[in-house]
Amino acid sequence: MTSILDEIVERKKVEVAEASAAVPLARLEAGLNDAGEIRSFAADLARPPAPRHTNVIAEIKRMSPSAGVIREDFDLVGIAGRYHASGAVAISCLTDETYFGGDLAYLRMIRQAVPLPVLRKDFIIDRYQVAEARIAGADAILLIAECLDDESLIHCHEYASSLGLSVLLEVHSIENLHRVLGLVAIGPEHQTLLGINNRDLTRMQTDLAQTERLLGSLEKSRLDPGSVVSESGITTPADLQRLRSIGVHSVLVGEHLMSQPDPGTALAELLS
Numbered sequence: 001m002t003s004i005l006d007e008i009v010e011r012k013k014v015e016v017a018e019a020s021a022a023v024p025l026a027r028l029e030a031g032l033n034d035a036g037e038i039r040s041f042a043a044d045l046a047r048p049p050a051p052r053h054t055n056v057i058a059e060i061k062r063m064s065p066s067a068g069v070i071r072e073d074f075d076l077v078g079i080a081g082r083y084h085a086s087g088a089v090a091i092s093c094l095t096d097e098t099y100f101g102g103d104l105a106y107l108r109m110i111r112q113a114v115p116l117p118v119l120r121k122d123f124i125i126d127r128y129q130v131a132e133a134r135i136a137g138a139d140a141i142l143l144i145a146e147c148l149d150d151e152s153l154i155h156c157h158e159y160a161s162s163l164g165l166s167v168l169l170e171v172h173s174i175e176n177l178h179r180v181l182g183l184v185a186i187g188p189e190h191q192t193l194l195g196i197n198n199r200d201l202t203r204m205q206t207d208l209a210q211t212e213r214l215l216g217s218l219e220k221s222r223l224d225p226g227s228v229v230s231e232s233g234i235t236t237p238a239d240l241q242r243l244r245s246i247g248v249h250s251v252l253v254g255e256h257l258m259s260q261p262d263p264g265t266a267l268a269e270l271l272s
Contacts, residue, residue, distance in 0.1 A: 004065050004204065008099055008123050009147050016126045025128050031135045032163065039117040041140035041166035044089055045250045046188035046226055054240040057119060057229065058088035058267055059254025060110065062101030066204040069101075070258045076106055077113045082264025083257075084114040087271050090140075092119040092252055095133075108137040119168060123147055127159040140166035142195070145176040150183060157184055161191055168229060168252075170195035172210065174217050181218075187227045194223065195252065199232040206233040212246055226250075237272060 020028075049055050060076050060083075063069045080091055091110055094102040102122070111118050120138035124130060125147055133141045141160055143153060153169075160167050169184060169192055171177045177196075180186075186194045196214050199206040211230040215223070225247030234240065235256045243251065253270065260266035 004099075005146060008065075008096070009125060011098055012123050012125050012129075016128050019132075020128050025131065028128065028131050028135065032131065035134050036137070038164045039115075039139045041090055041117040041119065041168075042188040042191045042193050044117060045193055045229060048226060049249055052241075052244070053249075054244060054271065055089040055250040056087065056267065056271065057090045057092050057250070057252040058083040058086075058257060058263070059092040059094070059121065059252060060106070061094035061121075061254055061258060063099075064255065065099050067255055067259075070255060074101075077109055079258075079263050080110045080113045080116075082262065083267055084116055086264040086267040088116060088267060089250075090117045090119060092121045092142075092254065094254075095120055095122045095136075104132060104136045107133070111137040111139075117166075124156060125152060127156055130156055130160050130163065130165070134163045134165055138165065140168060142168050142170055144197075145169065145171045145180050146173070150179070153180065154183055157192070165191070167192045168195045169193070170197050170231065171214070172197045172200055174214055177214050177217065181222065186223060193227050193229050193250070195229045195231050197231045198234075208233040208239060208242070211243060211248060215246060215248070235270075237270060240270070 045055050060079055062074045093106050094100040095104050096102050107118055117139035119140040120133040121142045143156055186192050196211045198208050198210040228248050229250045229252055230243050230248050231252040234251050234253050257263040257266045
């Protein structure tokens with residue numbers, strides 16, 4: 001049975017083919033010289049926060065396949081400003097148009113509005129999208145292990161690193177966790193953080209305990225929890241405390257914040 005993730009990946013293949021036919025990669029890369037300075041992402045997130053605090057990547061997204069339209073009044077620049085004022089360490093922005101109502105242009109708009117590093121969150125399957133992200137103003141990209149075979153993951157990761165971009169390398173399953181650790185060096189010194197998605201993208205079910213399960217499957221020497229970002233299912237200060245108790249001090253929060261009357265106030269309350 002085809003999952004929504006399979007459907008999205010197939011759509012991405014079409015989008016990349018169409019974009020590269022219109023503007024070949026070599027021509028796209030010509031714009032890299034004018035892309036501007038990159039802000040620190042991996043190092044900022046890996047830096048330990050003050051005691052009893054958590055580093056938050058606050059996400060901007062209009063809609064999702066599981067929730068439908070999350071926010072009708074979509075003032076992304078205003079939301080970015082409120083996130084910054086409320087203590088976000090970085091901002092994640094969905095750029096997928098078909099399923100999440102995003103746009104590449106949003107990256108530059110957010111970057112011009114706030115001094116925080118910006119993550120392009122999308123279903124990246126090709127180095128073409130990595131170049132797009134750099135030119136559009138991203139400081140980091142998301143790579144989802146469940147979407148990539150070994151060769152594609154390595155190529156996209158290496159290309160991102162060559163452009164100076166940080167990488168949030170996301171896994172959901174224990175199998176993919178061990179696979180990526182055998183392929184890519186994780187840690188801020190490698191500009192790469194490990195994202196553990198508590199949402200199963202094939203069934204769209206969320207369980208915060210997934211971060212605990214995946215970290216519990218590793219020998220302590222294999223991965224510093226400070227290089228881990230827990231994603232999805234985080235809604236309360238108690239959730240943040242639960243994650244800090246296992247050494248995870250960075251999270252990505254999106255749907256919870258975007259569904260509140262004021263996302264900035266919701267972030268401040270989460271961090272209280």
